[in-house]
Amino acid sequence: MMPDAPDRRSAxxxxxxxxxxxxxxxxxxxxxxxxxxxxEEYGKSTAAIHYHYDTKxxxxxxxxxxxxxxxxxxxxxxxxxxxxxxxxxxxxKLLVDVAEYRELxxxxxxxRSQAPYKEAFRERFRQNDEYLRYMLKxxxxxxxxxxxxxxxxxxxxxxxxxxIVDGAxxxxxxxxxxxxxxxxxxxxxxxxxxxxxxxx
Amino acid sequence: MMPDAPDRRSAxxxxxxxxxxxxxxxxxxxxxxxxxxxxEEYGKSTAAIHYHYDTKxxxxxxxxxxxxxxxxxxxxxxxxxxxxxxxxxxxxKLLVDVAEYRELxxxxxxxRSQAPYKEAFRERFRQNDEYLRYMLKxxxxxxxxxxxxxxxxxxxxxxxxxxIVDGAxxxxxxxxxxxxxxxxxxxxxxxxxxxxxxxx
DNA sequence: CGCTTTTGACTGACTAGTCAGTAAGTACGA
DNA sequence: TCGTACTTACTGACTAGTCAGTCAAAAGCG
Numbered sequence: 001m002m003p004d005a006p007d008r009r010s011a012x013x014x015x016x017x018x019x020x021x022x023x024x025x026x027x028x029x030x031x032x033x034x035x036x037x038x039x040e041e042y043g044k045s046t047a048a049i050h051y052h053y054d055t056k057x058x059x060x061x062x063x064x065x066x067x068x069x070x071x072x073x074x075x076x077x078x079x080x081x082x083x084x085x086x087x088x089x090x091x092x093k094l095l096v097d098v099a100e101y102r103e104l105x106x107x108x109x110x111x112r113s114q115a116p117y118k119e120a121f122r123e124r125f126r127q128n129d130e131y132l133r134y135m136l137k138x139x140x141x142x143x144x145x146x147x148x149x150x151x152x153x154x155x156x157x158x159x160x161x162x163x164i165v166d167g168a169x170x171x172x173x174x175x176x177x178x179x180x181x182x183x184x185x186x187x188x189x190x191x192x193x194x195x196x197x198x199x200x
Numbered sequence: 201m202m203p204d205a206p207d208r209r210s211a212x213x214x215x216x217x218x219x220x221x222x223x224x225x226x227x228x229x230x231x232x233x234x235x236x237x238x239x240e241e242y243g244k245s246t247a248a249i250h251y252h253y254d255t256k257x258x259x260x261x262x263x264x265x266x267x268x269x270x271x272x273x274x275x276x277x278x279x280x281x282x283x284x285x286x287x288x289x290x291x292x293k294l295l296v297d298v299a300e301y302r303e304l305x306x307x308x309x310x311x312r313s314q315a316p317y318k319e320a321f322r323e324r325f326r327q328n329d330e331y332l333r334y335m336l337k338x339x340x341x342x343x344x345x346x347x348x349x350x351x352x353x354x355x356x357x358x359x360x361x362x363x364i365v366d367g368a369x370x371x372x373x374x375x376x377x378x379x380x381x382x383x384x385x386x387x388x389x390x391x392x393x394x395x396x397x398x399x400x
Numbered sequence: 401c402g403c404t405t406t407t408g409a410c411t412g413a414c415t416a417g418t419c420a421g422t423a424a425g426t427a428c429g430a
Numbered sequence: 431t432c433g434t435a436c437t438t439a440c441t442g443a444c445t446a447g448t449c450a451g452t453c454a455a456a457a458g459c460g
Contacts, residue, residue: 113313160387167367187360194394
């Protein structure tokens with residue numbers, strides 16, 4: 001009966017509920033995620049959750065916003081401006097760093113698979129995808145301007161890389177393939193070097 | 201004795217249940233798939249379903265077998281032996297032909313997202329993946345032997361292409377991106393032409 | 401005090417799976 | 431050829447459990 005030490009430093013109830021949701025998702029997955037399980041992680045009753053969020057979907061939409069914000073912040077940390085190096089670091093963020101969050105990747109694929117039925121989910125996944133594609137496009141265009149990359153269709157190249165990223169994550173989860181992410185990291189490099197990089 | 205009488209024309213209950221499961225999946229998705237809904241499509245009671253399959257998971261495992269068999273048959277139809285053309289037709293099967301089955305793609309992503317929790321599902325998705333990778337590897341090795349493709353790591357190239365395929369399907373479903381499959385078809389071609397095809 | 405937060409008890413809807421019984425067809429023995 | 435035994439396919443009623451969400455009351459706090 002002690003899921004976690006109640007951290008008094010952050011008395012913000014929302015932050016606590018977000019953390020509880022995250023733990024419940026990691027432990028039980030999305031399909032078996034219930035208000036009761038979130039409440040157990042939160043250390044309060046289910047009605048306490050309903051006091052802060054009217055419906056389960058409201059809570060989950062808020063959780064997605066929370067998660068996407070965190071991820072966007074971590075991408076924003078990439079500060080190099082050199083196009084080739086920046087591309088490298090971005091691909092590492094997307095394909096290497098996520099390997100540590102296996103259980104969250106599992107739950108996120110479950111939530112992604114509900115996008116066709118839940119507009120609130122779809123909206124947020126789209127927004128996140130758009131942001132990442134924008135980052136990739138910016139790097140590619142920068143590289144083209146500097147003559148490091150060939151004059152390719154930056155939008156198409158960004159979509160191609162995102163397809164590799166999504167494919168790798170799907171495969172890592174579905175096939176429980178521990179090497180799917182590394183394989184895809186290599187494939188992304190092949191794509192960058194053969195399609196993007198100008199070989200003088 | 202043998203439950204499968206080969207030439208009992210019509211009224212094979214199993215076939216009917218497979219069709220009912222398929223329709224229920226298309227109409228309601230996996231998350232909202234219930235025995236009751238399958239029974240409604242079947243036109244009989246829920247107990248009739250339980251008469252043929254002990255548990256819901258048994259039924260769904262049988263349905264996956266059914267589906268994978270169908271898909272493998274359709275891939276086996278590709279008869280060209282010329283490596284470049286065969287690769288082209290295989291990629292069409294994997295990325296173009298599936299566009300017609302949007303609702304089934306949605307339901308399949310849902311089921312795939314349950315693979316970490318259901319070994320029976322994971323097993324079957326792995327088997328299907330292995331089969332497709334084997335087909336791709338065979339074509340690539342054939343192409344290398346004939347000097348049409350460079351002497352690349354066939355296993356890695358097959359995995360790279362499958363990553364693009366899985367990424368495209370995930371994106372088509374999650375982002376409701378009607379062009380995700382076409383974009384990926386183009387990306388797959390770029391990969392084949394720049395990484396696989398021997399230039400000069 | 402009064403306001404926010406939390407609780408416990410509850411509801412109604414829905415779920416997979418069970419069970420006894422039925423109808424129709426088939427196999428077999430005399 | 432009749433009758434008995436058995437099989438397949440199914441039904442309707444039921445159990446036992448889950449779930450999100452509601453609500454009146456109470457606790458905590460500034």
